[in-house]
Amino acid sequence: MSTVTVTLPDGSTLSMDEGSTVEDVAYEIGPGLGSDTVAGVVDGDLVDKHTPLIEDVELVIVTPQSDEYVDVLRHSAAHVFAQALQREFPEATLTIGPWTDDGFYYDVTGVDLDEDDLETIEAEAERIIEADYDIEREEVPREDAFERYEDNPFKQDILETEAADEDPVSFYQQDDFYDLCQGPHVESTGEIGGFALLEISASFWRGDEDNETLTRVYGTAFPTEDGLEEYLEMRKQAQERDHRKIGQEMDLFSIDDTTGPGLPLYEPNGKKILNELSDYVGQLNRDAGYDEIETPHVFRTELWKKSGHYDNYVDDMFLLEVNDEEYGLKPMNCPGHATIFDQKSWSYRDLPVRYFEDGKVYRKEQRGELSGLSRTWAFTIDDGHLFVRPDQIEQEVLATVDIILDTLDTFNLDYTVQFATRPEKSVGGDEIWEKAENQLETVLEEQDIDYVVEAGDGAFYGPKIDFAFEDALGRNWDGPTVQLDFNMPERFDLTYTGEDNEDHRPVMIHRALYGSYERFFMVLTEHYNGKFPPWLAPEQVRILPVSDDNIPYCEELQAELDDFRVEIEDRSWTVGKKIQVAHDDRVPYMLIIGDNEEEAGDISVRDRNEREEKGIDLAEFRDHLETEVEQQRTAVTFLAGR
Ligand SMILES: [Zn+2]
Numbered sequence: 001m002s003t004v005t006v007t008l009p010d011g012s013t014l015s016m017d018e019g020s021t022v023e024d025v026a027y028e029i030g031p032g033l034g035s036d037t038v039a040g041v042v043d044g045d046l047v048d049k050h051t052p053l054i055e056d057v058e059l060v061i062v063t064p065q066s067d068e069y070v071d072v073l074r075h076s077a078a079h080v081f082a083q084a085l086q087r088e089f090p091e092a093t094l095t096i097g098p099w100t101d102d103g104f105y106y107d108v109t110g111v112d113l114d115e116d117d118l119e120t121i122e123a124e125a126e127r128i129i130e131a132d133y134d135i136e137r138e139e140v141p142r143e144d145a146f147e148r149y150e151d152n153p154f155k156q157d158i159l160e161t162e163a164a165d166e167d168p169v170s171f172y173q174q175d176d177f178y179d180l181c182q183g184p185h186v187e188s189t190g191e192i193g194g195f196a197l198l199e200i201s202a203s204f205w206r207g208d209e210d211n212e213t214l215t216r217v218y219g220t221a222f223p224t225e226d227g228l229e230e231y232l233e234m235r236k237q238a239q240e241r242d243h244r245k246i247g248q249e250m251d252l253f254s255i256d257d258t259t260g261p262g263l264p265l266y267e268p269n270g271k272k273i274l275n276e277l278s279d280y281v282g283q284l285n286r287d288a289g290y291d292e293i294e295t296p297h298v299f300r301t302e303l304w305k306k307s308g309h310y311d312n313y314v315d316d317m318f319l320l321e322v323n324d325e326e327y328g329l330k331p332m333n334c335p336g337h338a339t340i341f342d343q344k345s346w347s348y349r350d351l352p353v354r355y356f357e358d359g360k361v362y363r364k365e366q367r368g369e370l371s372g373l374s375r376t377w378a379f380t381i382d383d384g385h386l387f388v389r390p391d392q393i394e395q396e397v398l399a400t401v402d403i404i405l406d407t408l409d410t411f412n413l414d415y416t417v418q419f420a421t422r423p424e425k426s427v428g429g430d431e432i433w434e435k436a437e438n439q440l441e442t443v444l445e446e447q448d449i450d451y452v453v454e455a456g457d458g459a460f461y462g463p464k465i466d467f468a469f470e471d472a473l474g475r476n477w478d479g480p481t482v483q484l485d486f487n488m489p490e491r492f493d494l495t496y497t498g499e500d501n502e503d504h505r506p507v508m509i510h511r512a513l514y515g516s517y518e519r520f521f522m523v524l525t526e527h528y529n530g531k532f533p534p535w536l537a538p539e540q541v542r543i544l545p546v547s548d549d550n551i552p553y554c555e556e557l558q559a560e561l562d563d564f565r566v567e568i569e570d571r572s573w574t575v576g577k578k579i580q581v582a583h584d585d586r587v588p589y590m591l592i593i594g595d596n597e598e599e600a601g602d603i604s605v606r607d608r609n610e611r612e613e614k615g616i617d618l619a620e621f622r623d624h625l626e627t628e629v630e631q632q633r634t635a636v637t638f639l640a641g642r
């Protein structure tokens with residue numbers, strides 16, 4: 001009998017008979033490990049512990065202590081959901097039910113579910129968990145599998161595609177419920193310690209909008225009840241901070257059915273914040289030697305053919321016919337910027353050339369993927385492109401990373417950094433790749449930045465450094481980026497004249513400090529929980545007259561503060577209600593003005609943290625606000641600093 005070599009995570013190897021299972025390997029290592037084994041990761045794929053090994057593999061044994069265990073548990077929870085659903089709604093048709101990063105979902109059809117139904121199904125699921133049914137793998141002849149699913153076109157589709165080569169086909173069974181499945185699963189339903197169904201949304205079969213609409217039920221599961229409770233608490237906090245909720249409460253933005261999906265409308269309050277954000281990076285860019293340019297939203301597809309977007313990106317582009325000619329909304333700003341560079345002849349002394357634009361782009365994301373500002377069809381990038389000589393890469397990347405760090409610091413955002421290197425398929429010679437990667441790495445080392453190397457994860461056109469924001473709840477979002485590009489200068493035949501009087505190819509650097517404004521706006525809204533620091537707050541001060549008689553004095557105060565965004569609350573409410581509403585609107589400062597203040601010619605100040613102080617000189621407050629806004633920092637608010 002032939003043997004296979006199994007390489008374990010510590011690098012050690014075992015020689016096993018061909019056809020030995022993951023579980024056999026675990027028993028070979030030790031009986032304790034053998035009986036603990038839940039599943040295996042074979043060459044990166046999570047598989048059932050009964051999977052036979054038929055060639056040399058790298059193997060990780062999954063036990064309840066492994067990171068992968070929770071994925072196995074959650075997928076088992078998806079089966080428990082499916083069984084509970086079928087008990088309550090026998091007419092429901094099952095499609096697929098994978099695990100996700102923080103739970104599972106199951107796409108179903110033939111049943112109309114609402115929140116109350118989820119409660120009923122959840123209660124039934126609890127009974128299934130309580131009953132602690134064994135979950136058993138079953139090998140079913142292909143023909144019988146089709147028979148089992150004669151009324152389920154979705155499972156038939158899976159049998160004809162993913163499972164096309166399988167005979168017999170694997171099912172998992174618990175009690176009288178079975179599901180077509182590769183596994184792996186936990187031993188029994190009782191291993192699930194905490195189970196919850198979370199929400200319902202719509203999806204499409206195979207994620208394709210041209211296919212049937214399905215109902216997606218999201219849930220989660222944990223080995224312990226405590227784990228679930230902790231998660232639900234985090235989720236509640238996240239929902240309270242949800243930028244869609246805060247955006248509505250503060251009149252920041254909306255997305256309207258009539259105007260279209262994924263197309264955000266910024267209301268005056270939202271636009272005030274956007275303007276501040278744009279001014280902030282605009283200043284950084286100008287200080288760093290950038291020139292501002294502007295390009296339109298639409299170009300002839302000739303441009304997209306030249307840039308390569310038409311070949312590689314056309315499915316995500318919005319195209320339109322005008323007078324028998326094809327145009328496309330721009331999915332990226334770079335081709336426009338490269339064309340502007342190409343309008344002139346450049347000498348080596350002119351480089352680097354640095355352009356920037358707050359450029360609106362349009363990308364046709366799957367409708368089901370659109371969500372608030374995190375994924376949209378239209379978004380604006382604080383987009384910059386540099387055209388540099390190869391020997392200038394390091395200095396320019398260093399300067400770019402510098403302003404990225406400034407930006408992150410200003411907003412008090414934590415971040416992680418990835419350095420992505422040359423992928424297998426790439427353009428550009430070995431020499432330039434090696435030099436460029438060295439220069440990027442030098443910058444990261446010099447700046448003392450903690451980073452992870454993502455080997456082979458660079459774009460085909462060049463290596464890159466990506467920053468990801470970490471928000472107040474520890475979630476990561478794509479953020480600033482610096483990408484080298486050896487390809488676009490080729491495609492656009494960009495040149496400069498070198499010292500040797502010959503034509504040379506510049507290197508292009510794509511960079512953004514925020515990434516997308518929409519994504520950044522979302523991150524900030526949730527990061528600050530809507531309590532934007534005064535320099536960003538749409539309304540910086542609200543003056544609350546105690547009675548209507550105090551309004552003229554309030555107007556004098558407002559005039560004194562005319563460098564700031566100040567409103568007077570003139571609705572005839574009690575002071576208590578006025579404070580409450582200003583608090584809900586998250587206005588940084590309230591000035592409460594009654595007869596006492598008016599007679600003394602001073603003000604009472606109240607902040608968002610419910611600190612209040614009377615008898616304050618307006619000039620003192622104004623000076624502080626000026627500094628606070630100028631410094632663009634949140635650190636010390638007026639009352640906390642006194
Ligand atoms: Zn399954």
Ligand SMILES: [Zn+2]
Pocket residue numbers: 332333334383385510511
């Ligand atoms: Zn670009």
